[in-house]
Amino acid sequence: MVARNPPVANTGDNIRNLGSARMVAVTMENVGRIKDAMLKKKLWVVITKDVASPEEVRALSAAHIQYQISLEERGIMFGAGGLRKPDGTRVAGQIVIRAKDEAEARAIADADPRHKAGVRTYELFEWSMNEGGFNLRIRFSDRSYTLD
Amino acid sequence: MVTVTQDNIESIMSNVLGKKLYVVLTRGIKPAEEIRKFRVAHIQHQMDLEERGILFAAGPLADAVSGQKQRLGLIVIRAENEAEARKIADSDPMHANGMRQYELFQWSINEGGFNLRIRYSNQSYDFD
Numbered sequence: 102m103v104a105r106n107p108p109v110a111n112t113g114d115n116i117r118n119l120g121s122a123r124m125v126a127v128t129m130e131n132v133g134r135i136k137d138a139m140l141k142k143k144l145w146v147v148i149t150k151d152v153a154s155p156e157e158v159r160a161l162s163a164a165h166i167q168y169q170i171s172l173e174e175r176g177i178m179f180g181a182g183g184l185r186k187p188d189g190t191r192v193a194g195q196i197v198i199r200a201k202d203e204a205e206a207r208a209i210a211d212a213d214p215r216h217k218a219g220v221r222t223y224e225l226f227e228w229s230m231n232e233g234g235f236n237l238r239i240r241f242s243d244r245s246y247t248l249d
Numbered sequence: 250m251v252t253v254t255q256d257n258i259e260s261i262m263s264n265v266l267g268k269k270l271y272v273v274l275t276r277g278i279k280p281a282e283e284i285r286k287f288r289v290a291h292i293q294h295q296m297d298l299e300e301r302g303i304l305f306a307a308g309p310l311a312d313a314v315s316g317q318k319q320r321l322g323l324i325v326i327r328a329e330n331e332a333e334a335r336k337i338a339d340s341d342p343m344h345a346n347g348m349r350q351y352e353l354f355q356w357s358i359n360e361g362g363f364n365l366r367i368r369y370s371n372q373s374y375d376f377d
Contacts, residue, residue: 128289183356183359195354
């Protein structure tokens with residue numbers, strides 16, 4: 102276990118400041134509090150699979166990408182892209198969206214041109230994002246960014 | 250917003266983020282009481298992965314209709330290759346102790362985004 106800072110006793114007060122306290126030792130006593138303090142961001146996961154020939158799926162590529170970009174533009178799209186087996190075989194698409202409830206999530210997924218045309222079917226899950234993080238570096242001089 | 254056509258779709262897709270991540274889809278295969286015993290070790294492991302910059306995002310998946318947990322977890326990690334991804338997943342106490350089994354996938358994030366608002370005065374943030 103690598104901890105950059107020594108583990109500190111976990112209290113309701115310092116749990117908010119894990120950014121500075123960093124790694125805490127999780128115990129039976131504090132695990133409830135630690136879980137309660139997690140982000141718990143509610144998102145919807147759409148796992149979508151081809152159910153028609155590759156040609157039929159490909160015929161709707163432009164319409165599908167247009168739709169993905171429109172969801173991104175409207176702030177609905179959290180992250181989307183292909184899922185592959187480790188050997189590289191494409192198995193599905195994973196689309197993570199923001200929606201207030203199941204009906205809204207389903208309406209968004211149903212409006213995907215590939216679902217509407219019946220060349221793909223999807224499964225819907227609710228996802229609670231609890232752990233994780235990223236590094237974001239923004240450069241003013243050339244307006245570029247790096248997301249790691 | 251651009252208009253996507255058959256003519257420009259290739260150039261649009263060649264310019265997307267294409268961020269390569271690994272998805273660990275994990276499923277409980279032992280009784281809930283047994284799994285619970287490894288909860289503390291599992292959370293510690295998740296926080297350790299987060300601290301080391303390996304964990305992109307993780308949490309439980311629930312049935313969309315009932316909201317019931319499905320003994321399914323979606324864990325997204327950064328790894329160089331399949332072997333490294335497997336090593337990371339195998340070291341999860343839930344997997345190491347046979348409480349859960351996982352399937353591994355590569356995921357390429359092409360579309361999406363987020364709003365991040367940071368307040369200096371109280372050192373808080375909103376991530377939407």
